[in-house]
Amino acid sequence: MRQWTHDCDVLVIGSGGGALTGAYTAAKAGLSVVVAEATGFVGGTTAYSGGGMWLPCNAVLRRADNIDTTDTIEAARTYYRAVVGDRTPRSLQDAFVGNGAALVDHLEADDALASQCLAQRSAHSPSHRRR
Numbered sequence: 001m002r003q004w005t006h007d008c009d010v011l012v013i014g015s016g017g018g019a020l021t022g023a024y025t026a027a028k029a030g031l032s033v034v035v036a037e038a039t040g041f042v043g044g045t046t047a048y049s050g051g052g053m054w055l056p057c058n059a060v061l062r063r064a065d066n067i068d069t070t071d072t073i074e075a076a077r078t079y080y081r082a083v084v085g086d087r088t089p090r091s092l093q094d095a096f097v098g099n100g101a102a103l104v105d106h107l108e109a110d111d112a113l114a115s116q117c118l119a120q121r122s123a124h125s126p127s128h129r130r131r
């Protein structure tokens with residue numbers, strides 16, 4: 001195994017969507033970041049899954065003209081609980097559902113990043129049915 005030494009403020013293990021979003025956010029805040037990936041590829045499962053995010057009531061959804069945008073955080077929470085049940089703590093579920101839109105706002109503030117609504121993906125959620 002190759003040995004190396006590198007100082008950083010934040011060490012991110014893995015390079016999937018969650019990891020790279022964390023790495024991006026830390027770097028954007030001025031912290032030095034190292035991303036350590038176990039494989040020879042960047043992107044993890046996220047890269048070959050299509051890279052979609054399910055984050056209810058976000059700005060990209062509100063701008064979309066081909067889906068029902070009357071979704072609410074409460075409805076999303078109910079849906080999430082029906083799918084995930086008690087496999088994760090409710091506080092964690094609430095944090096995920098309640099803060100997704102703020103994450104999208106944060107990412108969209110960077111002109112180098114762009115998101116689009118994929119209506120066929122949104123069909124996962126009953127409240128995001130195509131018009």
Ligand SMILES: Cc1cc2nc3c(=O)[nH]c(=O)nc-3n(C[C@H](O)[C@H](O)[C@H](O)COP(=O)(O)OP(=O)(O)OC[C@H]3O[C@@H](n4cnc5c(N)ncnc54)[C@H](O)[C@@H]3O)c2cc1C
Pocket residue numbers: 013014015016017018019036037038039041042043044045046047048049050054
């Ligand atoms: C075809 C397909 C369709 C999917 N569709 C959906 C869907 O519709 N809805 C949905 O919710 N989910 C879906 N998923 C699942 C979803 O893509 C994953 O749950 C999500 O991408 C996981 O993201 P992540 O950031 O947690 O980690 P990942 O993207 O899995 O990345 C983890 C990374 O960490 C690396 N790693 C692991 N251990 C170490 C270590 N010790 N040191 C260094 N690196 C390490 C791995 O090599 C990998 O690169 C789908 C997946 C696939 C493949």
